[in-house]
Amino acid sequence: MKKNSLQNLFTFIDGSPTSFHAVANLEKLLDARGFLKLSERERWKLETGEKYYVNRNGSSLIAFTIPREKPSGFHMAAAHSDSPCFKIKESPEIAVNDHYLKLNVEKYGGMILSTWLDRPLSIAGRIIVKAGEDLRSCLVNLDRDTAIIPNLAIHMNRDMNKGVEYNPQTDMQPIIGLTSDKGSFMKQIAKEAGVKEKEILGSDLYLYNRDKCRLIGMDDAFIAGPRLDDLECAYAGMTALEDRVSKNYVNLCAVFDNEEVGSGTKQGAASTFLRDVLERISGALGIDGEEYRCLLADSFLISADNAHALHPNNPGKADETNRPVLNGGIVIKYHGSQKYATDAYSAAAMKDLCNRAGVPFQSYANRADIIGGSTLGNIAMSQVSVNTVDIGLPQLAMHSALETAGAKDFDDLIEALRTFYE
Numbered sequence: 001m002k003k004n005s006l007q008n009l010f011t012f013i014d015g016s017p018t019s020f021h022a023v024a025n026l027e028k029l030l031d032a033r034g035f036l037k038l039s040e041r042e043r044w045k046l047e048t049g050e051k052y053y054v055n056r057n058g059s060s061l062i063a064f065t066i067p068r069e070k071p072s073g074f075h076m077a078a079a080h081s082d083s084p085c086f087k088i089k090e091s092p093e094i095a096v097n098d099h100y101l102k103l104n105v106e107k108y109g110g111m112i113l114s115t116w117l118d119r120p121l122s123i124a125g126r127i128i129v130k131a132g133e134d135l136r137s138c139l140v141n142l143d144r145d146t147a148i149i150p151n152l153a154i155h156m157n158r159d160m161n162k163g164v165e166y167n168p169q170t171d172m173q174p175i176i177g178l179t180s181d182k183g184s185f186m187k188q189i190a191k192e193a194g195v196k197e198k199e200i201l202g203s204d205l206y207l208y209n210r211d212k213c214r215l216i217g218m219d220d221a222f223i224a225g226p227r228l229d230d231l232e233c234a235y236a237g238m239t240a241l242e243d244r245v246s247k248n249y250v251n252l253c254a255v256f257d258n259e260e261v262g263s264g265t266k267q268g269a270a271s272t273f274l275r276d277v278l279e280r281i282s283g284a285l286g287i288d289g290e291e292y293r294c295l296l297a298d299s300f301l302i303s304a305d306n307a308h309a310l311h312p313n314n315p316g317k318a319d320e321t322n323r324p325v326l327n328g329g330i331v332i333k334y335h336g337s338q339k340y341a342t343d344a345y346s347a348a349a350m351k352d353l354c355n356r357a358g359v360p361f362q363s364y365a366n367r368a369d370i371i372g373g374s375t376l377g378n379i380a381m382s383q384v385s386v387n388t389v390d391i392g393l394p395q396l397a398m399h400s401a402l403e404t405a406g407a408k409d410f411d412d413l414i415e416a417l418r419t420f421y422e
């Protein structure tokens, strides 16, 4: 395992508590590699051999490189920037017994609720402020131990170890201080952002786990960290794209927000974002509608979203013959009802790619009696229909506040995507 690339991944995840921060950090990475930023509001002029990126909503990002010669298609990878967490509601302060100050929160995505209890949390997101005539977006991250959701003592629920059903409205509200602090929440946010509280007209703020990413195991075989799903794949995708300008293919990496809540937003995988970008690239390169459709027919999408590894304490939950393991390589995901877009052709193309890159691969399928999750590959296909494979890195405890993955698999994904983009 290359410790350097893992250290970069850890720095990225630690500094990306929300999708907004993840996109801002990926943009910094792209800036450093000479990518040019485009705006959706302006006409695009694209040069052959150049590298560009564009974001939507500050939380979804598409980067691409224009080939040196006439394009024959698009080589695309996609991942997501968001992770399950708690969104802080409007007017969030709640006083309890005239003593504690709590925050009113709601679920964003399908997290394992219990994993958010009894651990230091902080608050981050974006606020919208009035700046002259315009509305301006500012990132904010309190970046200190600000909140905690305390468990109930076992003495008050002796059946706790027989399983607890947590009510997200009543059991999952974090305390942030005492009622003497009332009114302090938005003041702190404003102070952190360097604006006046009354200038804040809107906010998308979230609780996040303060744990940092780290190596785990006698011989550092594993990594543990928050938001591994799917910041591992997002970072691998953008890292692999780096300076990969191909001869004939537009190389592209898309990182979509809102996968955890169904992708159905203006910037999600179900939106027109990817299609708009592909059409605008084609338009700027003088490719007409007929030719554009020819390019799509010769295009490929690798949808990269983490996969369930065989669980050491629950091996019976895994399929009998498709049970990927940590450090076993890239997982190709299959689903009979096509929640994963992989088919025989796209699986073959992916295996061929892994073989050429010299990295291992393994397969995942749900047990036939377990419904399983979904991802963004088949959702994106409703807007742009191309050959697609669903893959991911194997991990445990998906949607826990702290997830576990293999220390070796991350580099394999970068290597495979680099080969893809070549």
Ligand code: ZN
Pocket: 080, 229, 230, 259, 305, 306
């Ligand atoms: Zn995911």
